[in-house]
Amino acid sequence: MIGGHDLVEAALAASPADETIVLVTDRAEAALRWADGSMTTNGSARASSWTVIALRRRPTGTHCGVVTGAGTGRDDIVAGVAAAHAAAEQAPAAPDATDLCTGTGPGPDWGDPAATTGIEVFTPLIDALAAGFDDADALYGFAHHEVSTLWLGTSTGLRRRWVQRDGSIEINGKRGGLTGASAWAGAGTVDFTDVDLPALLAELSRRLDWAGVTVDLPAGRYETLLPPSVVADLMLPLLWSLEGRGAEEGHSVWSTPGGTRLGETVASLPVTLTSDPAAPGLGYAPFVAATSSSDTVSVFDNGMPAGRVDWIDRGVLRALAYPRATAAEFGATPTAPGANLLLTGGSETGLDEMIARTERGLLLTTVWYLRDVDPAVLLLTGLTRDGVYLIEDGQVRAAVNNFRFNESPVDLLRRATEIGATERTLPREWKDWFTRTAMPPIRIPDFHMSSVSAAR
Structure with missing residues (x-):
């Protein structure tokens, strides 16, 4: 030993x-x-x-x-x-x-x-x-x-x-x-x-306490508040989709005819999506350590510096992950994938203040069983779990039934009408693989609850 x-x-x-x-x-x-x-x-x-x-x-x-x-x-x-x-x-x-x-x-x-x-x-x-x-x-x-x-x-x-x-x-x-x-x-x-x-x-x-009253609601599109934990669960698949090769070869949400969407405005509000090994409390190794190769990392890159990357900067897509060999192939900048994720640039508003300004909508507190549906648009499907609540006149009035939903995190950024204060949070669905996240609450005007679920 x-x-x-x-x-x-x-x-x-x-x-x-x-x-x-x-x-x-x-x-x-x-x-x-x-x-x-x-x-x-x-x-x-x-x-x-x-x-x-x-x-x-x-x-x-x-x-x-x-x-x-x-x-x-x-x-x-x-x-x-x-x-x-x-x-x-x-x-x-x-x-x-x-x-x-x-x-x-x-x-x-x-x-x-x-x-x-x-x-x-x-x-x-x-x-x-x-x-x-x-x-x-x-x-x-x-x-x-x-x-x-x-x-x-x-x-x-x-x-x-x-x-x-x-x-x-x-x-x-x-x-x-x-x-x-x-x-x-x-x-x-x-x-x-x-x-x-x-x-x-x-x-x-x-x-x-909110669940002391229950209400059944049908499937449909609802104004929905997403707390930081749910935002983390939805943004992590976006992080994992940021592959340079997939975008260059035309089979990713980040592809465009003849190239990639780098430089395109992809969020309605000036938010920044970042991976930063020096982020307080969320740090990770400032160098690549890879035991196998993939489209985002190569064993040949072991030891390559891994610094801060603003994947989306004030609403504009600015970076994709490229191993050094892939970067040389496509004339891009070598960029290591991130091991934390922070979404910033919103207001200082907290979730409770957002609830107080909601005339009628849903509060979706956790999600699970997220799965890919269409990588071309990064469409995900998933289920709500352990608390979906009805908001009326600025107050949470009741718990409602669970839903299956279909949404793309890329499209959620495009449609978001309010983004609050960023805080450290724990994703629920991805916790066993990824814990280092800081996210804000987000308001989506038309979150798609595609069907009613019998899940409890």
């Missing part, structure tokens, strides 16, 4: 390949789970993994072999090096091949041990959870914290280390038993010290 930095160096020293990339990740996790007002499980875990990428440069092209394994044993990763080299010998030429990024050796933190976490990280939550368990509403939920330490090294001298800390808490409140009213709230965090759990519980109670 040796440290991550030593594993990288051992793998590079053992590699017979022309060039080699090694990534080692140590991941520590802690979790709490509760149901019906009492704790059910808690625990922590730790695991390590590594990936070796071996390159063979030949007149026929660059051939790439990739092997991933687990553990921190020197013999295991050395065997992985041999397997990656053998795979490279048999692989076809890589279409995304380019020169590797270079570096000047390790920084001062290269030899530091892996960061860790444990159950104690949840201490700021305990008193408020205990008080919530004594309340009349049944609480169900999950809190999770993950700390990942990454070491990245290449035979071209690059050495990078990064520690990523991410946490989340989500709570489902129920009133009237399992078949009664239900509401959800959640928050993303780095260490839980900034989570206002009493405020989350108070919001759950307020939503359950």
Whole structure:
């Protein structure tokens, strides 16, 4: 058992390949789970993994072999090096091949041990959870914290280390038993010290109060307020669609005859959609770390700087994701995909103020089961869940039935009539894959509830 930095160096020293990339990740996790007002499980875990990428440069092209394994044993990763080299010998030429990024050796933190976490990280939550368990509403939920330490090294001298800390808490409140009213709230965090759990519980109670009256409504188009969490769930598919190659080749919402929509105004209001590794509380590695290639990232780009990207700047599409080889092919700027997402540029208005200015409409608090329908327009379908409410004369009057909806996040930006204050939020549908978001509430004048759903 040796440290991550030593594993990288051992793998590079053992590699017979022309060039080699090694990534080692140590991941520590802690979790709490509760149901019906009492704790059910808690625990922590730790695991390590590594990936070796071996390159063979030949007149026929660059051939790439990739092997991933687990553990921190020197013999295991050395065997992985041999397997990656053998795979490279048999692989076809890589279409995304380019020169590797270079570096000047390790920084001062290269030899530091892996960061860790444990159950104690949840201490700021305990008193408020205990008080919530004594309340009349049944609480169900999950809190999770993950700390990942990454070491990245290449035979071209690059050495990078990064520690990523991410946490989340989500709570489902129920009133009237399992078949009664239900509401959800959640928050993303780095260490839980900034989570206002009493405020989350108070919001759950307020939503359950709203559900004391119920109204059935038909499918149709409704003026709808989307809180930040829902906006995050709808904007993340937009982020993932920002592929330069797909736009250039004409099979994306960002395509236009003969090119891309870069430079086109795509939002009705002057909003900015950003990924920024330096965003406070939402940070991520300021360099590419890739164990496989896709249309947005390449293993050949490992170590490439990943800075702030304004995908949409004051309503105008300004950037798409291009690996370096793809950027060279299309004469574009190499741009790494984002690992956080912020939508800014709205007013300082909060959701409650937007409710107070609504004559009649819906408040859609959470969504789930989002699926692609038509990538050419980025049309999504999904279901409402745990709270759709009727607003009349500036007040929430009742809970309404659930719906299936069909909407495109690109079209929502085009049709939005009001965008409020941005705040850190937790997407519900995508929480297991993406937690680092800051979004505003949005008013859509004609959100399409395409059919009534029997989902509860």
